[in-house]
Amino acid sequence: MVDKPAPDATRRSEKSRRAIYAAALALVGEVGYPKTTVEGIAARAGVGKQTIYRWWSSKADVLLEAFLDLSRQAAREAGQEPYAVPDTGDLAADLRTVLRITVDQLLDPRFEVPSRALAAEGLVNEQLGREFVTTLLEPQLQLYVARLRSAQDAGHVRHDVDPRIALELFVSPLAQRWLQRTGPITYAYTDTLVDYALHGIAPR
Amino acid sequence: MVDKPAPDATRRSEKSRRAIYAAALALVGEVGYPKTTVEGIAARAGVGKQTIYRWWSSKADVLLEAFLDLSRQAAREAGQEPYAVPDTGDLAADLRTVLRITVDQLLDPRFEVPSRALAAEGLVNEQLGREFVTTLLEPQLQLYVARLRSAQDAGHVRHDVDPRIALELFVSPLAQRWLQRTGPITYAYTDTLVDYALHGIAPR
Numbered sequence: 001m002v003d004k005p006a007p008d009a010t011r012r013s014e015k016s017r018r019a020i021y022a023a024a025l026a027l028v029g030e031v032g033y034p035k036t037t038v039e040g041i042a043a044r045a046g047v048g049k050q051t052i053y054r055w056w057s058s059k060a061d062v063l064l065e066a067f068l069d070l071s072r073q074a075a076r077e078a079g080q081e082p083y084a085v086p087d088t089g090d091l092a093a094d095l096r097t098v099l100r101i102t103v104d105q106l107l108d109p110r111f112e113v114p115s116r117a118l119a120a121e122g123l124v125n126e127q128l129g130r131e132f133v134t135t136l137l138e139p140q141l142q143l144y145v146a147r148l149r150s151a152q153d154a155g156h157v158r159h160d161v162d163p164r165i166a167l168e169l170f171v172s173p174l175a176q177r178w179l180q181r182t183g184p185i186t187y188a189y190t191d192t193l194v195d196y197a198l199h200g201i202a203p204r
Numbered sequence: 205m206v207d208k209p210a211p212d213a214t215r216r217s218e219k220s221r222r223a224i225y226a227a228a229l230a231l232v233g234e235v236g237y238p239k240t241t242v243e244g245i246a247a248r249a250g251v252g253k254q255t256i257y258r259w260w261s262s263k264a265d266v267l268l269e270a271f272l273d274l275s276r277q278a279a280r281e282a283g284q285e286p287y288a289v290p291d292t293g294d295l296a297a298d299l300r301t302v303l304r305i306t307v308d309q310l311l312d313p314r315f316e317v318p319s320r321a322l323a324a325e326g327l328v329n330e331q332l333g334r335e336f337v338t339t340l341l342e343p344q345l346q347l348y349v350a351r352l353r354s355a356q357d358a359g360h361v362r363h364d365v366d367p368r369i370a371l372e373l374f375v376s377p378l379a380q381r382w383l384q385r386t387g388p389i390t391y392a393y394t395d396t397l398v399d400y401a402l403h404g405i406a407p408r
Contacts, residue, residue, distance in 0.1 A: 180379075
């Protein structure tokens with residue numbers, strides 16, 4: 001929105017922006033989505049309400065951007081840049097690597113607490129849920145689609161397989177264990193999922 | 205609690221019990237778990253609060269039993285009795301059948317609305333979430349474990365496969381699509397999951 005700001009103004013904006021993201025994530029984790037307000041985020045970030053409305057139109061917008069930023073940060077910390085599923089030519093190894101990074105992220109409280117709050121709201125608030133999926137989840141799933149397509153080109157995945165469904169064989173079990181606490185989340189577990197997804201459970 | 209009641213009392217109790225289940229499910233779907241109260245359930249069911257406390261110790265208890273009853277009812281309506289994954293000897297066909305029944309159930313508003321409310325609460329309320337999984341979800345997943353064990357005995361699933369993980373290849377993708385609305389839920393979709401899970405996505 002700001003057209004060619006002076007360097008000082010940019011630094012100030014960047015600092016406010018970070019404070020607002022942190023406040024939004026902390027608040028939603030503590031009180032849940034319905035009780036999180038733009039006023040509350042502003043107060044906690046130490047900025048005026050107008051500062052938030054200058055950049056975002058609603059609390060949902062602030063939160064979605066805060067989560068995008070959090071995901072990018074986690075990817076950067078995990079050395080997962082450029083933001084993609086690695087492609088060493090060994091599909092199983094690459095999937096094991098990226099799922100192990102996901103395990104670490106899912107168990108990191110900085111990520112877990114606010115993510116649960118947003119996911120819980122998305123279950124019952126259809127509009128927010130769809131925005132959450134379109135903005136945050138689906139772009140990450142498309143990274144798997146790209147990797148599976150490359151594996152199809154290399155002859156490591158059958159050509160009649162739909163990559164958008166196939167990725168769910170390893171991503172969704174991990175997601176459900178995390179969301180609903182249906183079982184432990186470990187590297188051994190995700191490694192096993194990769195093995196079963198690639199080779200099936202029927203005799204070979 | 206009631207020791208050998210007279211037939212009339214049993215009938216009256218059974219009617220109250222049904223009214224209480226229906227009230228609890230309707231209320232949680234309408235106002236969410238945190239705002240559902242024993243008082244509200246009693247008022248809606250047209251019974252006294254004490255009637256509820258005679259049978260259950262908390263709103264969580266009422267709701268868990270109401271969901272158990274709902275699941276049994278859905279299974280009965282789908283002709284899925286005794287309550288088990290069918291075992292015709294054809295694993296793929298049996299899994300396709302039971303997943304199609306699950307698709308119908310997930311898309312039935314009687315089930316969907318209250319289930320979403322309870323699942324959303326379970327995401328952020330760890331105690332309720334764990335109770336929900338132990339009482340409602342895991343017993344259903346164990347039906348798949350039993351079917352996969354039988355398939356291992358018949359040589360249709362490899363012996364080194366862990367049935368408790370393997371079932372997640374087809375159950376969790378469907379659960380995630382339903383919970384987070386990440387994609388359409390159709391028979392073609394669940395049929396595909398069964399195929400991929402049994403035979404893997406790598407060239408055979």
